[in-house]
């Protein structure tokens with residue numbers, strides 16, 4: 001369906017700056033609709049239910065999978081994450097530019113189910129900078145950081161599966177380029 005060209009997926013290793021880019025887009029480009037995922041991860045300080053995520057327990061997440069309410073879902077570093085299907089389909093049907101910030105496994109599922117979607121990979125300037133950002137964020141204990149860096153190696157190796165790579169040197173610059181990509185893919 002041509003309306004699926006309005007769908008853009010943003011993926012990249014943990015700590016690269018996806019949430020920061022999404023927060024900046026929310027502020028500077030309110031015309032873009034950002035999907036809110038469901039997760040079994042516990043909220044970080046400051047995260048609000050319904051804003052960064054819908055926080056759910058395992059039982060609720062199982063129910064969402066069984067009832068087909070998720071467009072895609074994946075397990076990442078010990079927690080499950082999924083995209084509620086209905087809000088995405090409604091926005092796309094209404095012609096609204098829509099962005100999903102999801103992991104590599106989710107991006108692959110979207111590639112299969114909605115091949116017209118544009119897949120954007122957010123890369124760090126260097127691997128050392130990625131480690132520095134992830135550790136510097138200070139939201140996870142060392143064992144979880146190690147697990148995320150391990151997953152990051154797998155994500156980095158999959159960069160070529162994406163349509164475009166943006167290097168996150170400057171958040172504003174990435175937002176600018178992302179918006180330009182979203183405009184050009186749907187026109």
Ligand SMILES: Nc1nc2c(ncn2[C@@H]2O[C@H](COP(=O)(O)OP(=O)(O)O)[C@@H](O)[C@H]2O)c(=O)[nH]1
Pocket residue numbers: 011012013014015018019037038041072073074076081082083101102103104105106107
């Ligand atoms: N497949 C999938 N991945 C998601 C979804 N929501 C978030 N993620 C990904 O899950 C991973 C972990 O997210 P999170 O715990 O918030 O950590 P952070 O992205 O490092 O701040 C990231 O790669 C997110 O892009 C979703 O709905 N589906």
Ligand SMILES: Nc1ncnc2c1ncn2[C@@H]1O[C@H](COP(=O)(O)OP(=O)(O)O)[C@@H](O)[C@H]1O
Pocket residue numbers: 012013014015016017018019020021133134136137168169170171
């Ligand atoms: N362009 C950038 N330059 C420097 N630091 C950044 C940049 N983008 C994000 N960061 C910082 O890197 C850390 C990880 O960013 P975050 O958005 O939480 O990553 P992700 O959502 O991809 O895991 C945060 O502390 C954030 O402030």
